[in-house]
Amino acid sequence: xxxxxxxxxxxxxxxxxxxxxxxxxxxxxxxxxxxxxxxxxxxxxxxxxxxxxxxxxxxxxxxxxxxxxxxxxxxxxxxxxxxxxxxxxxxxxxxxxxxxxxxxxxxxxxxxxxxxxxxxxxxxxxxxxxxxxxxxxxxxxxxxxxxxxxxxxxxxxxxxxxxxxxxxxxxxxxxxxxxxxxxxxxxxxxxxxxxxxxxxxxxxxxxxxxxxxxxxxxxxxxxxxxxxxxxxxxxxxxxxxxxxxxxxxxxxxxxxxxxxxxxxxxxxxxxxxxxxxxxxxx
Ligand code: NAP
Numbered sequence: 001x002x003x004x005x006x007x008x009x010x011x012x013x014x015x016x017x018x019x020x021x022x023x024x025x026x027x028x029x030x031x032x033x034x035x036x037x038x039x040x041x042x043x044x045x046x047x048x049x050x051x052x053x054x055x056x057x058x059x060x061x062x063x064x065x066x067x068x069x070x071x072x073x074x075x076x077x078x079x080x081x082x083x084x085x086x087x088x089x090x091x092x093x094x095x096x097x098x099x100x101x102x103x104x105x106x107x108x109x110x111x112x113x114x115x116x117x118x119x120x121x122x123x124x125x126x127x128x129x130x131x132x133x134x135x136x137x138x139x140x141x142x143x144x145x146x147x148x149x150x151x152x153x154x155x156x157x158x159x160x161x162x163x164x165x166x167x168x169x170x171x172x173x174x175x176x177x178x179x180x181x182x183x184x185x186x187x188x189x190x191x192x193x194x195x196x197x198x199x200x201x202x203x204x205x206x207x208x209x210x211x212x213x214x215x216x217x218x219x220x221x222x223x224x225x226x227x228x229x230x231x232x233x234x235x236x237x238x239x240x241x242x243x244x245x246x247x248x249x250x251x252x253x254x255x256x257x258x259x260x261x262x263x264x265x266x267x268x269x270x271x272x273x274x275x276x277x278x279x280x281x282x
Contacts, residue, residue: 007036008058009263012051012073013066016040020227020277021064024256027276028268036061043069052076052100055093062094062263064256070133077102086166087136092259103262106137109255110225111145116254117246119192119221121145127190128152129178129209129234130197131163134225138196139164143171151186153178153210178210187215193238195224200232208233218242227252230281249277 011021017040025038041063043051048069055063065073070089074080077090078099084090090102114121124147128135131154139150149172154160160175167173176183187193193216199207211234222238227248238245253273260268 008060010039010041011064012041012043016042031272065091087140094262105255105258107141108258109251110138111141112254113250116250121147123148124191126150126192127186128194131160135196153183184212187212190220193222195234200226213237213241
């Protein structure tokens with residue numbers, strides 16, 4: 001029950017109606033008996049500085065940050081974790097002693113999701129579709145985990161090349177327009193394929209990625225970070241090829257679990273989070 005003592009958390013985004021975070025976090029706050037609620041915070045582009053002031057002045061414990069504010073928010077924070085700095089995006093704010101500290105839990109969230117599906121990225125060849133915000137967190141996670149090579153394909157060669165620039169010192173990484181023959185060649189010895197584009201979500205469900213499935217080894221693992229719908233065309237094609245795979249649900253849960261740990265310094269009930277979201281998405 002909400003009382004005078006109830007603490008506040010929320011997700012800042014525009015739009016936020018589609019976000020699963022309020023439902024997921026309130027489910028575990030209730031389960032753990034923590035006196036706190038998690039609310040949607042729809043913040044229009046342009047209003048972000050005022051919203052961040054509000055987080056501080058209204059005594060929030062912290063917040064999640066989602067599209068389109070993950071980059072812009074960094075300039076309004078007092079401290080930023082080096083990992084978030086590296087990928088130039090913050091998705092979690094912790095308020096500590098009136099200071100706002102920014103983190104990026106998509107990085108650890110993706111790594112934990114792979115681990116939950118028993119995939120170890122060390123020394124593996126990776127092919128990634130898309131060169132946006134989530135891809136940055138994923139490439140950084142994979143580079144830190146010691147993968148052997150990363151090939152990024154996007155619909156714009158220019159964007160893909162700019163995208164890989166900050167990672168060149170960390171890992172063997174190449175960028176292509178995904179229609180190119182050299183991008184196709186990367187499929188020959190791929191261990192992990194990842195869709196980081198929204199292709200496969202409602203609205204662009206029928207569009208398909210230029211994945212050369214007939215070239216992909218059967219032992220490869222396919223990860224789509226879309227969780228709704230749970231089975232995208234990308235995952236369906238992976239299955240038809242005989243490859244194992246995962247959708248974006250584990251990343252969603254694990255990034256939320258890491259945010260919870262940052263706010264409360266305790267382990268969240270992960271299994272409750274998984275159960276809750278699986279039911280919600282059925
Ligand atoms: P973003 O920064 O906008 O990047 C999207 C990427 O996909 C860009 O490379 C973009 O290319 C490409 N793209 C967009 N529409 C496309 C289309 N119709 N055809 C081909 N390529 C297209 O978005 P993001 O934050 O990285 O998020 C991407 C997806 O990941 C979303 O579906 C989001 O819901 C999901 N996500 C899931 C989790 C999770 O926890 N499971 C976490 C974060 C994000 P251009 O630059 O050329 O537009």
